[in-house]
Amino acid sequence: MADIAIHSRLRRSPYYEATVAEGVTSFIPYNDMLLPLGYGNPEAEYRNLVDNVSMWDVAGERQIQLLGPDAADLAQVLSARDLSKAKVGQGKYVPVCDHGGSVINDPIALKIADDCFWLSIADSDVGMWARCVAAERGMNVEVSEPDVSPLAVQGPNAEDVVASIFGDWIRKLRFFWFSDAEIAGIPLKIARSGWSKQGGFELYLMDGSRGSDLWNIVREAGEPWDIGIGYPNPSERMESGLLSWGGDCDRQTNPFEVRLGDYVDLDVPDDVIGIAALRRIAAEGPKRHQLGIVLEGDQPRPGHMKWHDVAINGDKVGDMTCGTWSYKLERNIGFGLLSVDAQIGQEVDVQLDGETVGAKLTDIPFTVEDR
Amino acid sequence: MADIAIHSRLRRSPYYEATVAEGVTSFIPYNDMLLPLGYGNPEAEYRNLVDNVSMWDVAGERQIQLLGPDAADLAQVLSARDLSKAKVGQGKYVPVCDHGGSVINDPIALKIADDCFWLSIADSDVGMWARCVAAERGMNVEVSEPDVSPLAVQGPNAEDVVASIFGDWIRKLRFFWFSDAEIAGIPLKIARSGWSKQGGFELYLMDGSRGSDLWNIVREAGEPWDIGIGYPNPSERMESGLLSWGGDCDRQTNPFEVRLGDYVDLDVPDDVIGIAALRRIAAEGPKRHQLGIVLEGDQPRPGHMKWHDVAINGDKVGDMTCGTWSYKLERNIGFGLLSVDAQIGQEVDVQLDGETVGAKLTDIPFTVEDR
Numbered sequence: 001m002a003d004i005a006i007h008s009r010l011r012r013s014p015y016y017e018a019t020v021a022e023g024v025t026s027f028i029p030y031n032d033m034l035l036p037l038g039y040g041n042p043e044a045e046y047r048n049l050v051d052n053v054s055m056w057d058v059a060g061e062r063q064i065q066l067l068g069p070d071a072a073d074l075a076q077v078l079s080a081r082d083l084s085k086a087k088v089g090q091g092k093y094v095p096v097c098d099h100g101g102s103v104i105n106d107p108i109a110l111k112i113a114d115d116c117f118w119l120s121i122a123d124s125d126v127g128m129w130a131r132c133v134a135a136e137r138g139m140n141v142e143v144s145e146p147d148v149s150p151l152a153v154q155g156p157n158a159e160d161v162v163a164s165i166f167g168d169w170i171r172k173l174r175f176f177w178f179s180d181a182e183i184a185g186i187p188l189k190i191a192r193s194g195w196s197k198q199g200g201f202e203l204y205l206m207d208g209s210r211g212s213d214l215w216n217i218v219r220e221a222g223e224p225w226d227i228g229i230g231y232p233n234p235s236e237r238m239e240s241g242l243l244s245w246g247g248d249c250d251r252q253t254n255p256f257e258v259r260l261g262d263y264v265d266l267d268v269p270d271d272v273i274g275i276a277a278l279r280r281i282a283a284e285g286p287k288r289h290q291l292g293i294v295l296e297g298d299q300p301r302p303g304h305m306k307w308h309d310v311a312i313n314g315d316k317v318g319d320m321t322c323g324t325w326s327y328k329l330e331r332n333i334g335f336g337l338l339s340v341d342a343q344i345g346q347e348v349d350v351q352l353d354g355e356t357v358g359a360k361l362t363d364i365p366f367t368v369e370d371r
Numbered sequence: 372m373a374d375i376a377i378h379s380r381l382r383r384s385p386y387y388e389a390t391v392a393e394g395v396t397s398f399i400p401y402n403d404m405l406l407p408l409g410y411g412n413p414e415a416e417y418r419n420l421v422d423n424v425s426m427w428d429v430a431g432e433r434q435i436q437l438l439g440p441d442a443a444d445l446a447q448v449l450s451a452r453d454l455s456k457a458k459v460g461q462g463k464y465v466p467v468c469d470h471g472g473s474v475i476n477d478p479i480a481l482k483i484a485d486d487c488f489w490l491s492i493a494d495s496d497v498g499m500w501a502r503c504v505a506a507e508r509g510m511n512v513e514v515s516e517p518d519v520s521p522l523a524v525q526g527p528n529a530e531d532v533v534a535s536i537f538g539d540w541i542r543k544l545r546f547f548w549f550s551d552a553e554i555a556g557i558p559l560k561i562a563r564s565g566w567s568k569q570g571g572f573e574l575y576l577m578d579g580s581r582g583s584d585l586w587n588i589v590r591e592a593g594e595p596w597d598i599g600i601g602y603p604n605p606s607e608r609m610e611s612g613l614l615s616w617g618g619d620c621d622r623q624t625n626p627f628e629v630r631l632g633d634y635v636d637l638d639v640p641d642d643v644i645g646i647a648a649l650r651r652i653a654a655e656g657p658k659r660h661q662l663g664i665v666l667e668g669d670q671p672r673p674g675h676m677k678w679h680d681v682a683i684n685g686d687k688v689g690d691m692t693c694g695t696w697s698y699k700l701e702r703n704i705g706f707g708l709l710s711v712d713a714q715i716g717q718e719v720d721v722q723l724d725g726e727t728v729g730a731k732l733t734d735i736p737f738t739v740e741d742r
Contacts, residue, residue: 009399009494028380029400098499098503098506099502104499128469128499128500129499131470132469132470133503135644136470137507247380251516
C-alpha cells in the first residue's frame with residue numbers, strides 16, 4: 001500500500017521532534033499540520049486513556065485569534081450559540097455554520113479578553129472564513145493564527161499529573177475554563193478540556209520553540225503514573241459520542257442532525273451567520289439524525305470504516321459515517337447519519353466492502369448494554 | 372520514519388484504483404483528496420514528461436462551480452484579473468486574493484457558460500471563500516463542487532496521444548481553451564492546459580464512476596508512445612518557473628512578489644476583493660520578489676528543501692521556499708522569496724539542516740547557463 005508523503009506543505013508541530021523520539025508511527029494532516037495518530041499499540045493507548053493518563057500532541061488543533069474592538073461581535077456572528085454572557089477565562093463549544101446552516105467547524109471559543117477570542121478549531125479553514133466575514137462586514141478586528149499549540153493530558157489521572165506540575169489550583173478550573181500559567185519560562189494557558197470524556201486538560205503552549213521542553217516536563221511529571229503517549233482516540237471518542245467534524249458530517253449537515261442542537265441559540269441576533277436557516281430547520285424539524293450503530297461480530301474489522309450505506313429491509317436510510325473497534329463493547333461500532341425514520345433498536349444492514357453486515361441502531365453514547 | 376495514515380477523511384480520486392494498480396508509492400493530500408506523487412522512479416517520470424508523454428491523476432485539482440445569474444459577477448469579484456472579455460470555452464489563470472491583497476489560491480477560471488464558471492483550484496478552500504462572499508453580498512449564485520476530476524496528459528507527444536483518442540480537432544484548441552467531448556459514453560471537457568511547460572491537455576472527467584475507464588482508454592491509446600505514469604513533477608515545474616501555491620508563498624504573499632503581476636488588472640471594478648490593497652502595493656512597489664536559487668554541488672540532496680533562510684554576507688534576505696533536484700541543470704535548485712535588495716547574479720548562503728550551502732541567485736525559468 002502506498003503512503004502519504006510527509007511533504008513540504010504540511011507543517012510540523014512544535015512537538016514533532018518529541019513525538020518522533022517517542023516512536024510515532026503515523027500522522028494525519030490536520031489544518032495543514034502533521035497530527036500523530038499512532039504509536040504502534042492502539043489497545044494500550046486506549047487503556048491508558050480510560051484507566052490512567054495519556055498525553056497527546058494536538059497542535060494541529062490551531063487557534064484562530066480575533067483581536068480588536070469588534071472581536072466579540074465577530075465571534076458572535078460566526079457562531080449560532082449565544083456568547084453574550086461568556087466571561088474572560090471561559091471557553092464554549094460552538095458550532096460555526098455557513099449561511100445555509102451547515103456546520104463548517106465546531107471549535108471551542110475561548111474568551112481571552114474583552115477584545116480577544118480564540119477559536120480552537122477542527123480541521124477546516126476557519127481563519128479564511130473569519131477573515132472574509134470580517135472584511136466583508138467592515139469589522140475592526142484582526143484575524144490571525146497565533147503561535148499556540150495545545151498539548152492534551154487526558155484520563156482519570158490527568159488532574160494529578162497536571163497538578164504535580166502547576167499546583168493544586170488547577171483542580172479548581174471548571175470545565176472549558178482556562179487560566180494563564182508558566183513553567184520553566186514557558187508561557188501557556190491551561191484549559192480543562194480535551195477531545196475525550198475521560199477528563200483532563202489542554203496545555204496551550206504559547207511559544208512554539210519550547211515544544212520539546214513542555215513535552216518533556218509533562219512526560220517526566222507523568223512518570224509516577226506511567227503516563228501513556230497517545231493521540232485523539234477513535235474508540236473512546238465514538239464510545240463517548242464525541243463528534244469528529246468532517247468525519248461525521250457531509251457538506252450539508254446542520255447542527256440538529258449531529259446532536260449539536262443544544263449549542264444553537266435561536267434567539268441570537270439576526271446578523272449571526274446561518275441563523276435564519278437554522279430557525280427554519282428547527283421549525284420544520286431536521287430530516288436526519290445521528291444514531292449509534294453496533295455491528296454484528298466480535299472481531300475488529302480492518303481498515304477505516306467510512307461512509308457505508310445503511311439500509312432497512314433493502315431501502316437505504318443513510319450512511320455509517322465512521323466506524324471503529326470499541327474496546328469497551330468488544331464490538332465494531334459506528335455513527336449513522338440516518339433518516340429520522342430510522343429509530344433506536346431497529347435492525348439494519350451495513351454495506352462494508354461488498355459485504356452485508358447486520359447491525360443494530362442504538363443511542364449515543366454507547367453502553368455495554370448496546371451489544 | 373512515520374507515515375501519514377490514508378485515513379477516512381481524505382477522499383479517493385476516481386482514478387484511485389487505477390493508480391494503485393499502476394503501483395503508486397506515495398500521495399499528498401490536496402483539497403482533502405489523495406493526489407499521487409510517486410511511482411518509484413522519479414527520473415524516468417521526469418524524462419517521460421520532457422521527452423515523451425506522461426499521464427497524471429490530478430483529480431485533487433477540484434472544480435468550484437459558480438452557477439446562476441450572478442456567476443460572472445462573483446467570478447470577477449473573486450479575481451483581480453479582468454474577466455469581462457472572457458469567452459465561453461476559454462480559461463484564464465487568475466490569482467484569487469483576500470481583502471489585503473494576499474494570494475489565497477491561483478486557479479484557472481473556466482467560463483463554462485454565460486452563467487457558469489469553474490475555478491480549477493490549487494490546495495485551499497476556495498469553495499468556502501466563494502460561498503462566504505456570495506452570501507455576504509447577497510449574490511444570486513450557487514457555489515458547489517461538481518463531479519469533475521481532471522486527468523492530465525502532458526509532454527511533447529501529449530497532443531498525438533489525445534488526438535488519437537478524440538480526433539485531430541483537439542490540435543486546434545488554443546492554450547487554456549476547452550471543449551466538450553465524449554468517449555465510450557464518458558462525458559468530459561478537454562482543455563489545453565496542465566501544470567507543466569511541456570504542453571498537453573487536461574481531460575475533465577465529468578462522471579466519477581468512470582475514472583478507471585477513462586484511465587484505461589488513455590493508457591491504451593498511449594501505448595504506441597510508451598506513455599509514462601507520472602504526477603505533477605517537482606523538477607520540471609521548478610525549472611519552468613511554475614508557481615506552487617501554498618508551497619512558494621506564505622500567508623502574506625501578494626501577486627507581485629511571486630511573478631503574478633501580469634495577471635492583475637488594476638482597473639477592475641472597485642468591488643473586486645483586494646483591489647484597493649493591490650493598487651497600493653503596485654504604487655509603492657512590492658518589498659519582496661521571487662528569484663531562482665542554484666545551489667553548489669552536483670549531487671541530489673535528500674528530502675524536501677523548504678523554507679530555509681537565505682543570507683547575503685550573513686544578513687538574512689529571505690527564504691528558499693522550495694527546492695528540488697533539477698535533472699536539466701544537474702544541480703539542486705530552489706525558489707527564493709527574497710527582499711528586492713537581493714538581485715540576480717548575487718552569491719548567497721542557504722541554511723540547510725544546519726549546513727551553510729553556497730548558492731547563486733538566478734532568473735526564473737532556469738536555464739543550463741545558470742549552473
